[in-house]
Amino acid sequence: xQSVTQPDIHITVSEGASLELRCNxxxxxxxxxxxxxxxxxxxxxxxxKYFSGDTLVQGIKGFEAEFKRSQSSFNLRKPSVHxxxxxxxxxxxxxxxxxxxxxxxxxxxTLQVKP
Amino acid sequence: DADVTQxxxxxxxxxxxxxMLECSQTKGHDRMYWYRxxxxxxxxxxxxxxxxxxxNKGEISDGYSVSRQAQAKFSLSLESAIPNQTxxxxxxxxxxxxxxxxxxxxxxxxxxxx
Numbered sequence: 257x258q259s260v261t262q263p264d265i266h267i268t269v270s271e272g273a274s275l276e277l278r279c280n281x282x283x284x285x286x287x288x289x290x291x292x293x294x295x296x297x298x299x300x301x302x303x304x305k306y307f308s309g310d311t312l313v314q315g316i317k318g319f320e321a322e323f324k325r326s327q328s329s330f331n332l333r334k335p336s337v338h339x340x341x342x343x344x345x346x347x348x349x350x351x352x353x354x355x356x357x358x359x360x361x362x363x364x365x366t367l368q369v370k371p
Numbered sequence: 372d373a374d375v376t377q378x379x380x381x382x383x384x385x386x387x388x389x390x391m392l393e394c395s396q397t398k399g400h401d402r403m404y405w406y407r408x409x410x411x412x413x414x415x416x417x418x419x420x421x422x423x424x425x426x427n428k429g430e431i432s433d434g435y436s437v438s439r440q441a442q443a444k445f446s447l448s449l450e451s452a453i454p455n456q457t458x459x460x461x462x463x464x465x466x467x468x469x470x471x472x473x474x475x476x477x478x479x480x481x482x483x484x485x
Contacts, residue, residue, distance in 0.1 A: 288471045300476040307471035357472050361413035
């Protein structure tokens with residue numbers, strides 16, 4: 257069955273420290289890959305996406321993610337976290353075939369930033 | 372102005388009541404989606420529509436119905452609300468561009484069923 261796993265439910269980092277949020281997926285083929293962020297009381301904002309090409313993708317707000325086919329992973333990184341990055345982060349995958357447009361979401365990782 | 376809007380933003384209703392959540396978009400996208408978000412479960416797809424005449428069930432459509440009134444409007448109805456439908460509901464639109472499909476989300480409707 258297709259699935260997305262975000263192993264860390266909650267992560268706390270100090271402001272200025274580096275960040276890595278993990279995402280692993282189970283899929284029949286290489287899917288489309290996305291990271292979204294949900295700030296408190298807000299909707300989901302697209303941070304970045306991978307369709308094809310360079311496996312290291314750059315997004316908004318200084319985030320990047322790397323697709324590793326051999327590990328079925330798409331981890332999100334940021335070199336220096338800001339207090340405003342505190343939010344919930346969702347990894348999602350979408351099918352390349354079937355034209356369904358459906359996304360499968362991970363459970364989410366809540367990021368807390370310590371001053 | 373926001374590209375994807377949802378009304379109401381918050382709603383409290385009672386068990387057995389019929390309610391409608393509305394979604395409008397100005398992005399000109401044909402495809403629209405309804406999801407619900409529950410703590411620890413991420414987002415799950417309820418219904419999706421590829422155009423006005425094409426509506427499809429998602430993974431958790433039981434207890435819900437939808438109406439695509441126009442390209443820009445996609446409504447979700449709970450015919451007889453029950454407490455386990457208490458959740459945060461998101462509408463999304465999508466575009467196919469750059470070799471893939473990207474979804475854009477509204478601000479969400481927080482629903483409490485008593």
